[in-house]
Amino acid sequence: MATSGIDSLDRYRASLQGTEPLDPVEERALAARWREGDSAAGDRLIKASLPFVISIALEYRRWGAPLEDLVQQGNLGLLKAAKKFDPQRDCRLITYAVYWIRAEIRDYVVRGYRLVRIGTTKNERRAVRNYRKTREDDPAALAASSGLSVEQAERLLPMLRARDVSLDATYDGEAPQVDRLVSHAPSPEEQNVRARFEADARERVQQAIARLPEREALIVRERLLQDEPITLEALGTRLGISKERVRQLEERARKRLKQDLAALHDAA
Numbered sequence: 001m002a003t004s005g006i007d008s009l010d011r012y013r014a015s016l017q018g019t020e021p022l023d024p025v026e027e028r029a030l031a032a033r034w035r036e037g038d039s040a041a042g043d044r045l046i047k048a049s050l051p052f053v054i055s056i057a058l059e060y061r062r063w064g065a066p067l068e069d070l071v072q073q074g075n076l077g078l079l080k081a082a083k084k085f086d087p088q089r090d091c092r093l094i095t096y097a098v099y100w101i102r103a104e105i106r107d108y109v110v111r112g113y114r115l116v117r118i119g120t121t122k123n124e125r126r127a128v129r130n131y132r133k134t135r136e137d138d139p140a141a142l143a144a145s146s147g148l149s150v151e152q153a154e155r156l157l158p159m160l161r162a163r164d165v166s167l168d169a170t171y172d173g174e175a176p177q178v179d180r181l182v183s184h185a186p187s188p189e190e191q192n193v194r195a196r197f198e199a200d201a202r203e204r205v206q207q208a209i210a211r212l213p214e215r216e217a218l219i220v221r222e223r224l225l226q227d228e229p230i231t232l233e234a235l236g237t238r239l240g241i242s243k244e245r246v247r248q249l250e251e252r253a254r255k256r257l258k259q260d261l262a263a264l265h266d267a268a
Contacts, residue, residue, distance in 0.1 A: 009068045013054065022048045024092060031087035045093065046082050052094050053078055056101050060109065070105050077104030090196060123147040127156055208260035215239065216253040223250055 022030065027045065034042035057070040081097035089096075127146035136142045143153040209217050218239075222230045232243040232250075239246065 009071065012068065012071065016047075016051050016054075019047060019051055027093055028087040031082075031085055031093070034082075035087070042082070046078060049078055049082075049094055049097065050075065053101055056098070057105060060105050065109055069108065073104045073108040074101045077101035080104070123152075124156065127153065131157075204261055205257075208257050211260050212253055212256055216249050216256070219246060219250050220253050220257065224254075 022045070027048075030041040030045040034045055053074040054071055057067060057074045060070050061067050077100040078097050081100035082093060084100075085093050085096055123146050127142055127148055130136060130142060130145045134145075136145065137157065139150050139153040139157060142148070142157065143150045146153070148156065209220055212220065219235065222235055223232075230238075232246045236243045236246045
């Protein structure tokens with residue numbers, strides 16, 4: 001990195017001295033106030049996480065991009081995450097933001113390699129490896145060896161031929177760059193947030209169903225929660241009522257569920 005770049009980063013670090021991390025309660029309070037339009041609360045929320053962005057950017061310091069640029073891109077990722085952050089979820093902002101910070105940094109590095117949108121799927125990464133090893137220039141053969149379609153291979157080959165950075169290169173024992181290209185698969189942090197959200201949603205649905213009359217709860221479970229729902233006619237025979245009556249009860253249960261779920265969400 002150029003000396004001017006080091007000086008710039010040092011000045012940025014100095015500007016963050018004294019920045020204290022937030023405790024969970026304060027963080028949620030600031031996030032809630034920001035959502036309500038308090039820009040000062042948003043500034044405090046984001047500034048408290050900026051030192052963490054530097055620590056992530058340092059992981060990518062050997063990728064060939066200026067470190068201060070990586071920090072700047074990571075800050076963009078933090079800002080995107082903060083705007084999406086839900087203070088009601090049992091998750092810290094940093095835990096939620098890691099995915100967005102890394103994604104912004106990796107996308108920036110990939111753009112620097114002039115490999116726009118290459119290596120975003122397993123098949124594309126396999127095609128990059130195969131091309132590097134064999135210099136296979138036939139779209140059909142490259143497609144067959146990588147799992148891509150012929151059309152995808154045809155679009156990929158011109159960029160592979162033009163690239164000027166070896167994706168198989170390694171630095172200081174790190175994994176090849178092809179293995180470190182950006183992936184759009186959910187990160188562990190994002191998977192954790194999603195799992196918590198789904199578990200919370202399932203719990204709320206079960207609470208709402210428990211409020212229904214017994215017959216309507218049965219209809220909901222058999223008609224709405226099964227991969228292969230029972231027919232109205234079969235369920236009517238089972239309950240000793242007409243198919244039309246089952247349909248009416250199902251419609252009423254849907255409306256009650258919608259109201260109860262909305263009430264549970266407001267109370268959360």
